[in-house]
């Protein structure tokens with residue numbers, strides 16, 4: 001099997017991918033995950049029609065920092081011509097490392113217009129889209145697929161072969177059908193079947209929640225790389241844990257409460273710095289606050305407060321107060337001190353270089 005069609009620093013044997021996730025895998029989160037060991041990241045899916053029309057909201061999804069690379073821009077749509085035009089525009093204007101095509105999105109609004117997993121009802125259309133995108137860009141083209149539209153049409157091997165034959169240079173499989181949505185468990189044996197059937201790298205995706213899961217997916221499927229979505233929510237350090245598991249090293253434990261909150265605050269700061277409207281950025285960050293505080297002592301009460309926060313200062317004070325209530329010292333001061341570490345959206349190495357006050361984060365982070 002050939003390697004990935006783009007360069008990955010350090011050439012890891014099993015590269016770890018942060019999954020495209022609408023409303024989650026935005027630039028600040030992508031950078032954080034890169035810091036914690038994700039080797040490759042993708043943008044959330046971006047509408048080809050929106051790109052072609054120059055829609056302002058759509059093009060905002062295309063923004064990324066150079067230190068996120070290697071990065072793929074993921075596009076979706078059912079019109080091969082628009083998909084090709086979008087790929088050409090993306091190549092010209094933002095030059096990502098690859099262009100990924102979404103054949104997996106199960107959301108009604110997208111499927112209704114034959115986009116995302118809607119395309120899987122017509123493999124001829126899948127081929128035309130991949131070919132059109134491949135002809136329109138000099139960048140490598142990749143595809144992210146589900147196992148089929150429904151149980152009756154379930155055939156991940158056929159779908160992956162169609163993508164490969166039409167020019168895709170890597171395929172990621174989330175082995176559920178559109179009809180499954182997120183129910184049941186991902187059928188990893190389908191990843192193994194696709195690995196055997198195609199000559200391009202296959203990235204396994206679905207239900208990786210721990211470092212051990214990543215190891216097990218590699219062992220059971222022989223996939224080239226591993227993509228993680230939900231497991232990273234409020235836990236970007238999962239990449240670090242996965243890397244250790246894949247390397248057969250001791251898997252770092254979960255960070256302690258103060259470390260977890262510091263990582264959360266840093267993520268929030270970067271999110272606010274990235275968006276034009278800081279209040280909106282904090283409101284949209286509330287979901288991350290919910291995830292970062294999952295399973296923490298007295299978490300329910302804490303989340304009730306966090307779901308109402310309006311600004312960054314309030315995020316810091318609510319989290320700092322919670323640390324104090326839990327008897328974690330230094331708590332608030334550390335959070336404030338932490339604010340001074342690295343410019344928001346500054347280089348990722350800021351955190352690792354920050355010294356003993358963030359020693360656990362440094363231990364969790366990669367050497368990158």
Ligand SMILES: Cc1cc2nc3c(=O)[nH]c(=O)nc-3n(C[C@H](O)[C@H](O)[C@H](O)COP(=O)(O)O)c2cc1C
Nearest residue numbers: 019020021022044045102174206207208228229230
């Ligand atoms: C909130 C959310 C948004 C998602 N958005 C996208 C998307 O934009 N493009 C895509 O290909 N998949 C998207 N997915 C699917 C994930 O990339 C992934 O295939 C799926 O969640 C299974 O992986 P997991 O078990 O690691 O979560 C999304 C998933 C979630 C939970």
